[in-house]
Amino acid sequence: MHHDDLKRELQNLPVKYLHHMARGRIHRHFRLGKHRLVELMLAFPPDQILAIETELQQILTTRQERLAAQEARAAARPPIPASPFQAKNRPPKKRPTFGPFQPSITLKQILEGIGVPESQPFVPDPWQTEAVEHLAHSDVIVSAPTGSGKTYVAIQAIRQAMALNQTVIYTSPLKALSNTKFMEFTQLFGPDQVGILTGDRRDNAQAPLLVMTTEILRNLFYDAASGEIDLRLHTLGLVILDESQYLADPERGVVWEETIILCPSQARLLLLSASIGNPQDLAEWLQAIRPIPCHLIRHAKRSVPLRGLYLHPTGQLVPLFKNQDILQGKGYTFHPETKQLFAEYEIKPFH
Amino acid sequence: MPPAIHPVDLIEILRRHRLTPAIVFLTSRRACDEAIDTFAHSSARMSTQRSEAIREFLEKFTKDFPSVEHHPLIPVVQEFGVAAHHAGHLPSWKIAIEELMRQGLLDAVFATTTLAAGVDFPARTVVITQSSVRKSQDFTDLTNSEIQQLAGRGGRRGKDLVGVVVITPSPYIDLNILGKGLTGYPEPIDSQFVVSYPMVLNLLKAHSLDQIEGLLAKSFAQFQLNQRSSIHQDHLDQIKEQLTPYGPRECADWITQWKGFDLARRRKAHRHPIVTNDTPFLTACLPFLTPGRLIGLPKGPAIILRQYRSRGTFAPMLSVIRAKGTLGECPAHSVTQVYDRLFEFQPSRTIPWCQPQVLAQLKKELSQLPARLPTVPILPETQETDDPLLAEVLTEEFPCPSCPSHPACKKDFPLASKLRQKAQQLTKTIQALRDGLWHRFQQKADVLHKFGYITANSQLTADGEWARLIRINHSLLITELIRMEAFSGIAPGLLAGVMASISHDDDRPGSYMRLPSGLASMLTQVRAVADSLSPYEPPPLLRSDVAALVESWIGNPQLTWASLVRSTSMAEGDVYRLLARTLEFLSQIYGLKVTHPGLADTAHSAMVTMRREVLQELP
Ligand SMILES: Nc1ncnc2c1ncn2[C@@H]1O[C@H](COP(=O)(O)OP(=O)(O)O)[C@@H](O)[C@H]1O
Ligand SMILES: [Mg+2]
Numbered sequence: 001m002h003h004d005d006l007k008r009e010l011q012n013l014p015v016k017y018l019h020h021m022a023r024g025r026i027h028r029h030f031r032l033g034k035h036r037l038v039e040l041m042l043a044f045p046p047d048q049i050l051a052i053e054t055e056l057q058q059i060l061t062t063r064q065e066r067l068a069a070q071e072a073r074a075a076a077r078p079p080i081p082a083s084p085f086q087a088k089n090r091p092p093k094k095r096p097t098f099g100p101f102q103p104s105i106t107l108k109q110i111l112e113g114i115g116v117p118e119s120q121p122f123v124p125d126p127w128q129t130e131a132v133e134h135l136a137h138s139d140v141i142v143s144a145p146t147g148s149g150k151t152y153v154a155i156q157a158i159r160q161a162m163a164l165n166q167t168v169i170y171t172s173p174l175k176a177l178s179n180t181k182f183m184e185f186t187q188l189f190g191p192d193q194v195g196i197l198t199g200d201r202r203d204n205a206q207a208p209l210l211v212m213t214t215e216i217l218r219n220l221f222y223d224a225a226s227g228e229i230d231l232r233l234h235t236l237g238l239v240i241l242d243e244s245q246y247l248a249d250p251e252r253g254v255v256w257e258e259t260i261i262l263c264p265s266q267a268r269l270l271l272l273s274a275s276i277g278n279p280q281d282l283a284e285w286l287q288a289i290r291p292i293p294c295h296l297i298r299h300a301k302r303s304v305p306l307r308g309l310y311l312h313p314t315g316q317l318v319p320l321f322k323n324q325d326i327l328q329g330k331g332y333t334f335h336p337e338t339k340q341l342f343a344e345y346e347i348k349p350f351h
Numbered sequence: 352m353p354p355a356i357h358p359v360d361l362i363e364i365l366r367r368h369r370l371t372p373a374i375v376f377l378t379s380r381r382a383c384d385e386a387i388d389t390f391a392h393s394s395a396r397m398s399t400q401r402s403e404a405i406r407e408f409l410e411k412f413t414k415d416f417p418s419v420e421h422h423p424l425i426p427v428v429q430e431f432g433v434a435a436h437h438a439g440h441l442p443s444w445k446i447a448i449e450e451l452m453r454q455g456l457l458d459a460v461f462a463t464t465t466l467a468a469g470v471d472f473p474a475r476t477v478v479i480t481q482s483s484v485r486k487s488q489d490f491t492d493l494t495n496s497e498i499q500q501l502a503g504r505g506g507r508r509g510k511d512l513v514g515v516v517v518i519t520p521s522p523y524i525d526l527n528i529l530g531k532g533l534t535g536y537p538e539p540i541d542s543q544f545v546v547s548y549p550m551v552l553n554l555l556k557a558h559s560l561d562q563i564e565g566l567l568a569k570s571f572a573q574f575q576l577n578q579r580s581s582i583h584q585d586h587l588d589q590i591k592e593q594l595t596p597y598g599p600r601e602c603a604d605w606i607t608q609w610k611g612f613d614l615a616r617r618r619k620a621h622r623h624p625i626v627t628n629d630t631p632f633l634t635a636c637l638p639f640l641t642p643g644r645l646i647g648l649p650k651g652p653a654i655i656l657r658q659y660r661s662r663g664t665f666a667p668m669l670s671v672i673r674a675k676g677t678l679g680e681c682p683a684h685s686v687t688q689v690y691d692r693l694f695e696f697q698p699s700r701t702i703p704w705c706q707p708q709v710l711a712q713l714k715k716e717l718s719q720l721p722a723r724l725p726t727v728p729i730l731p732e733t734q735e736t737d738d739p740l741l742a743e744v745l746t747e748e749f750p751c752p753s754c755p756s757h758p759a760c761k762k763d764f765p766l767a768s769k770l771r772q773k774a775q776q777l778t779k780t781i782q783a784l785r786d787g788l789w790h791r792f793q794q795k796a797d798v799l800h801k802f803g804y805i806t807a808n809s810q811l812t813a814d815g816e817w818a819r820l821i822r823i824n825h826s827l828l829i830t831e832l833i834r835m836e837a838f839s840g841i842a843p844g845l846l847a848g849v850m851a852s853i854s855h856d857d858d859r860p861g862s863y864m865r866l867p868s869g870l871a872s873m874l875t876q877v878r879a880v881a882d883s884l885s886p887y888e889p890p891p892l893l894r895s896d897v898a899a900l901v902e903s904w905i906g907n908p909q910l911t912w913a914s915l916v917r918s919t920s921m922a923e924g925d926v927y928r929l930l931a932r933t934l935e936f937l938s939q940i941y942g943l944k945v946t947h948p949g950l951a952d953t954a955h956s957a958m959v960t961m962r963r964e965v966l967q968e969l970p
Contacts, residue, residue: 225553
């Protein structure tokens with residue numbers, strides 16, 4: 001068969017047959033689009049191409065037979081009006097729908113919401129206040145989405161502890177983040193109030209607020225345990241572990257566990273974490289191993305609503321989902337236009 | 352691979368719909384750089400007013416961070432308001448871009464997904480072009496948490512009424528993974544506790560063994576192991592309940608008795624007694640290798656369908672279903688991982704060892720495995736116990752044939768013995784889960800004792816006292832090298848070069864510079880030591896090109912950053928990270944100033960020389 005003919009034949013085939021043929025030939029074929037599959041198959045050496053052609057012939061004949069049989073059956077049945085989509089796409093998984101029919105959102109409706117809010121005086125969210133208040137008598141874990149304002153909790157907690165003449169340690173998983181936070185805190189509290197510790201440098205190590213990576217803090221705790229205290233750990237009142245979802249990092253996660261286990265009992269722990277699936281496990285764990293209670297604050301809702309758009313390579317912009325805002329735990333249905341355009345993309349990607 | 356839409360078109364569409372500033376996540380660093388390059392010949396300029404503002408900002412910024420001054424991307428950033436931001440860049444450049452983004456001066460940043468975690472810069476819009484990421488050679492689907500980390504950057508509090516996530520297809524996209532990730536719940540996190548040599552030394556320095564057992568029991572790892580073992584405990588309780596009707600009969604332990612009797616009866620047919628020569632580890636594994644167990648094989652995960660003994664050698668064998676849905680046979684000793692996950696099904700006696708629909712189900716389960724799974728800690732028996740049954744079989748006569756319970760025993764034995772086997776297996780699992788961490792600690796402690804860092808009664812030796820201060824990867828290799836005085840009288844540059852090649856665990860290709868002969872022979876020696884330690888600590892890559900690079904930076908203080916970067920094909924950001932990590936390793940060696948003053952001095956002078964230009968911009 002000629003190269004172009006083969007290409008056309010393959011492209012006309014439903015994608016499931018392509019996957020069938022790709023099995024054992026193309027690594028991880030199931031994650032490739034139709035176009036890419038065809039491309040890869042055509043790149044095979046000639047003997048493989050021959051094998052593919054024979055398979056293709058087989059598929060085509062069986063398909064024709066099946067289609068013919070189907071037609072014969074359809075002719076014998078009264079016609080059913082078909083929805084325009086079902087011809088192309090599999091129907092979506094049926095979910096029981098209650099209440100009146102919900103029309104799909106339009107692009108205009110989605111774009112209308114975009115804009116800049118009027119500036120408002122800063123009012124802390126209830127969960128933020130709650131976190132700061134509980135730190136007075138317990139450890140606190142905050143699990144909230146990115147961008148919801150966990151830094152505010154850290155800053156208020158630092159203020160509270162510094163007012164009591166306590167030392168505060170703030171750790172982040174990355175040097176880059178430590179540097180950013182160091183600059184931010186220096187602006188906020190003044191250069192003499194903030195110090196930074198790295199593997200080979202100590203800047204202003206006598207300051208009441210110290211910024212470092214979690215590894216450095218773990219090392220400090222080990223030194224303190226063996227009696228080589230060179231920092232005022234007895235005045236340590238608060239330890240903030242930012243981005244503590246790193247506890248699950250395959251290589252470095254153990255450092256967070258060591259730090260928490262070794263953390264002196266008089267110091268409060270404030271764990272700030274992005275949304276995770278089991279924050280209550282973390283809370284129960286802290287509760288079990290620390291002498292003071294642990295309060296969990298789980299704030300799942302995004303502060304700024306999020307909306308989805310689908311941008312087709314031709315430049316067409318359509319809503320991604322049927323609903324306006326992206327919500328958690330409610331399932332999802334793609335917008336019909338997205339479905340249609342994406343199906344087109346899978347068949348013949350745009351160049 | 353760029354997104355299928357042209358980057359310039361993408362940005363213009365976003366601008367037209369007031370969707371800027373935006374972060375565009377692409378699959379690779381190269382894709383980000385190429386996207387920026389396409390702007391150079393476009394007409395997508397920004398207003399001169401904003402260009403001017405960016406210029407002013409960068410001018411002020413270079414006062415604190417001179418390394419940014421001649422950055423090749425500056426013209427594009429100023430003219431078009433777009434930038435690339437990924438691990439190939441210097442930290443100072445990344446800070447500049449983040450700050451510009453925060454001030455709202457940029458329209459778009461092209462970034463890699465690896466960066467999403469941790470860096471703090473939000474935007475109005477997030478553009479996602481992929482549903483999987485490259486993780487060590489292979490593509491893995493993004494998890495819900497990762498997708499939400501990306502999408503979470505969209506919509507700034509106080510600056511945006513709504514955030515937008517735009518999905519635009521590229522060859523790496525599966526729409527459903529993104530749909531699920533955006534609307535699903537984030538995954539639960541699992542402990543990744545590992546016991547390291549420095550951990551053992553540092554714990555032993557300050558605590559008694561009893562206290563350490565208590566400390567390990569306080570880990571999140573143990574907390575989760577306990578959670579899992581309590582599920583097994585519930586299961587065990589149920590089984591014990593089911594076992595109650597099969598309590599003592601004429602003899603107290605009738606199940607064992609009958610088993611022996613049964614064996615003896617069958618053994619008559621055999622000429623030779625059955626001897627197994629399984630290793631203790633294999634013997635410990637076997638109770639777990641039952642139908643439905645998820646295991647790791649060299650080729651990937653598989654689920655066991657049955658366990659049997661081969662006809663010829665009587666070696667334990669497994670029939671398994673692999674991820675692709677193929678059935679296979681493999682010897683039990685080829686199992687690399689035993690996972691704490693059991694898919695219950697009714698085994699059958701003929702191929703495929705279960706109902707066909709079960710097979711389909713198992714295949715589906717295999718395709719949906721999470722990236723990380725808890726394993727069952729296997730505790731091999733230390734002393735080999737002879738099978739007591741075997742002894743009994745050979746010596747004792749059985750009362751069974753004439754016993755009044757004979758018919759009842761005969762009838763109940765299959766079920767009762769199966770239940771009891773299950774109960775024993777669960778008890779073992781629970782035991783293993785409870786003791787796993789402590790066991791791992793002891794294994795590491797044994798190695799440290801073997802090498803003379805701790806005494807037989809778990810006290811630190813003189814070497815252990817200083818070795819505990821080396822708290823980095825490959826600590827055993829480094830302390831062993833120090834003990835054999837491999838570094839005595841070494842030049843600072845050479846020491847730094849060796850540390851660089853030990854610390855660097857990235858296999859992203861670099862260029863091959865000419866190796867100075869001193870470094871070459873040094874690395875050969877290090878490699879030999881690393882190989883001899885490989886049973887106890889995985890050896891580092893020990894790349895010689897990175898060693899040469901670092902050696903030249905320290906050996907030649909006149910070398911400028913620009914010419915250093917020009918001498919290698921590594922990206923600037925990678926060179927920076929290499930040097931920063933080397934600095935960290937050196938500073939640990941500097942920490943040995945009491946016991947090894949000469950070596951610490953060398954390390955210190957290497958550190959001082961190292962910190963110049965870019966390397967002193969940030970703490
Ligand atoms: N109560 C609030 N009202 C308005 N804006 C807030 C509030 N709390 C925090 N913010 C703003 O939200 C943004 C994101 O906060 P940040 O602490 O960086 O989030 P994260 O939770 O990811 O650490 C900051 O710009 C901050 O000023
Ligand atoms: Mg934060």
